[in-house]
Amino acid sequence: MKKLFISMALLMSVGTIMGQADKAALKQAQKEAKAEMTEAQKINDAILAKINEKTATEAEIMSECKKGQALISKAIKSGAIAENRIGEAYKLSADLALQPHNLMLIHASKKEPFDTVFFYSNLKTMTDALQGELKNTKVTKGETGNEAYIKGKTFNLAQCGDYYIYAGQFNAAIGQFDKAIEAYTTAMNYTKIYPEVAGKAELRIPVEQIAYYAFHTAHEGKLYDKMDEFFDQAIKFEEGAVGTKQVKVASYLERGDSTAWANYIHDMTVKEPQQNTDYIQMLIAYYLKKDKETGSDQMMKYADEIIAKDPNILIAQYGKAYKYFESEKYDEAFEAYKKCTELKNDYYDAWYQCGLCKYRQALALNSTISSIKNQAEAKKVLEKTKGIFGEAIPFFEKARECAPDEPQKWAFELRQCYSVTGQAAKAAEMDKLL
Numbered sequence: 371m372k373k374l375f376i377s378m379a380l381l382m383s384v385g386t387i388m389g390q391a392d393k394a395a396l397k398q399a400q401k402e403a404k405a406e407m408t409e410a411q412k413i414n415d416a417i418l419a420k421i422n423e424k425t426a427t428e429a430e431i432m433s434e435c436k437k438g439q440a441l442i443s444k445a446i447k448s449g450a451i452a453e454n455r456i457g458e459a460y461k462l463s464a465d466l467a468l469q470p471h472n473l474m475l476i477h478a479s480k481k482e483p484f485d486t487v488f489f490y491s492n493l494k495t496m497t498d499a500l501q502g503e504l505k506n507t508k509v510t511k512g513e514t515g516n517e518a519y520i521k522g523k524t525f526n527l528a529q530c531g532d533y534y535i536y537a538g539q540f541n542a543a544i545g546q547f548d549k550a551i552e553a554y555t556t557a558m559n560y561t562k563i564y565p566e567v568a569g570k571a572e573l574r575i576p577v578e579q580i581a582y583y584a585f586h587t588a589h590e591g592k593l594y595d596k597m598d599e600f601f602d603q604a605i606k607f608e609e610g611a612v613g614t615k616q617v618k619v620a621s622y623l624e625r626g627d628s629t630a631w632a633n634y635i636h637d638m639t640v641k642e643p644q645q646n647t648d649y650i651q652m653l654i655a656y657y658l659k660k661d662k663e664t665g666s667d668q669m670m671k672y673a674d675e676i677i678a679k680d681p682n683i684l685i686a687q688y689g690k691a692y693k694y695f696e697s698e699k700y701d702e703a704f705e706a707y708k709k710c711t712e713l714k715n716d717y718y719d720a721w722y723q724c725g726l727c728k729y730r731q732a733l734a735l736n737s738t739i740s741s742i743k744n745q746a747e748a749k750k751v752l753e754k755t756k757g758i759f760g761e762a763i764p765f766f767e768k769a770r771e772c773a774p775d776e777p778q779k780w781a782f783e784l785r786q787c788y789s790v791t792g793q794a795a796k797a798a799e800m801d802k803l804l
Contacts, residue, residue, distance in 0.1 A: 399450035406445040407459055413438035414466055421469065431469050438466045439495060446502070460502030464523075467496035471533075478536065486540035490549055493533050497564065500527040504566050528567040531560040532574050538583060547591025554584035558603075582607040582614060589617050594625055619649065632656055636672065643680045650676060654689040669693055684713045691723065700727040711768075718772035722780060725765030729783055732758035732790075759790040777803035 417434040420426035442463045445451055451459050470492050477484035504523055511517050534557035541550035558580050561568040573580070581603035588596035597618070604614050615638075622631035635653045639646040657669035670693050676686035691706030704727040710720035736755045742748040766787065769780045777800075785800030 396450065399448055400452070403445040403448045403450040404452075406441045407451065407455070407462065410438040410441040410445070410462055410466065413441070414462060417469070418465075428473055431473060435466045435470050439463065439492075442466060443495070457503050457506035457508075460499045460506060463499035464496055464503060467492050467499060471496055475533075478540075486537075486544055487546065487549075489540055490537040490553055493530065493537055497527060497530045500530070501564055501566060524566060524570060527564055528571040531557055531567075531571045534560065535573065535575065535580060535583075538580075538587070542583075542587045542590070545591075547587055547593060550587045551584050551591075551593065551596055554580050554587065558584070576607070578603055578607040579610075582610050585614060586617065589621060592624070594621055597621055628656075640675050640679060643676050643683045643686070647683065647685055650683060651685045654685065658689075658693070682713055684710060684717075687713065688720065691720075695723065695727065698730075700731050703727050716772050718769050718779070721765050721772060722769035725762040725769060725780075725783060728758055728762035728765065729787070732762065756790055759787045763787045763791070 413434050417426060417431060417438075421431065442459060446456075446459050446463065470488070474484045474489045474492075478489075500523055504520065504527065507516070507520065509515070509517055509520050534553045537553035538550045538557065541547070541553060556563060557573060558577050560573070561571055564571070581600045585597055585600040585604035588594070588600060601614070601618055605611050605618075607614070619631065619635060622628070622634060632653060635646075635649045639650045639653065643650060653672060654669055657672055661667060661669050669689060673686045673689045673693075676683050677690070681687075687706055687709050691703050691710060694700075694703035694706055704724055707720045707723045707727065710717055711724065714720065732755050735751060735758065739748050739751050739755070742751060763784070766780050766784045770777075770784070773779050781800045781803040785797050785804065788794075788797035788800060
């Protein structure tokens, strides 16, 4: 029991010593913070006096304000400033950030070089300091109150939202893409980060446009996750929507992810086919290549999805027709190509392919005649062959109307059809064109 009492006494003794050490450390920290704050205030007062007297050089302003800012920042971060002076400390921090900020804005307006990296860090210091001052300063009313002063500080903080847009542009220009995106994000969420100015801060451009800047900055910096994060808002900026969509699509290929590229285009085009016909054409070509490599039938399924959404999408109808034709399903191909001519009456390819479907069927049937031993049956097949060649003629003639100055596109097939159907004069005309 005696040993236990001794142990407890030692523990209490150690606790007392530790408590005394903590109090001493806190007292020393408070002393240092007070000294740092005093020195920072002297620096601020001195440089302001010179500014008012117009004797301060720009280099001196920047140097002294940075020196003062380092001191007050250290004091604030220590957490050792007396509670009743925290608002005062933040005010001093904001004051020391303001002069460099104004100088850099002047350079920016004149398109003169300045330290854009410091512009951003100084801006963050200034807005955080303004917020700290507002949070830690009690509002008093009346003739001797500070209500008007606090309103002025709130107005200053509200104005700074636009400066984060500038910071984003400045950082992007020098390749500091992560900092640029950070600045744009702050601008977009300004009233959430600084609720003191909610309902008072109005950015000079809409959030969608800031998201547009952030999206393209992320692309330039190959920060693809950030691109994806900003896309939904960036696409709402109508003036740049087309370019934003193009960059989004291209980025998947830049990442080396053709599957994601195809999936994105698929979902986008099925949702809004009329607005994305160029992308439908790209994806049809992609699926055709994949189908040849893997033996799948993705292109036809995709074309059917588009047509189910909107049967008037010409490239989807043409894609189906091409696939049927490639598979030698000429009846189905003919109907699909014919649908294309209904959608676009001057579509040379569709008219020509309609004729070619009939032409190929006639050639295939004609190749069987020599193997038919019954002359009467052979004659029937021959007459049927001529009839199909004849069916091809009006479609080739429509193709000719669409491309009258390019006989190399249609004259050969027309000559064959005219010859087989006994139209010698027209066949001779085609010979001359060839």
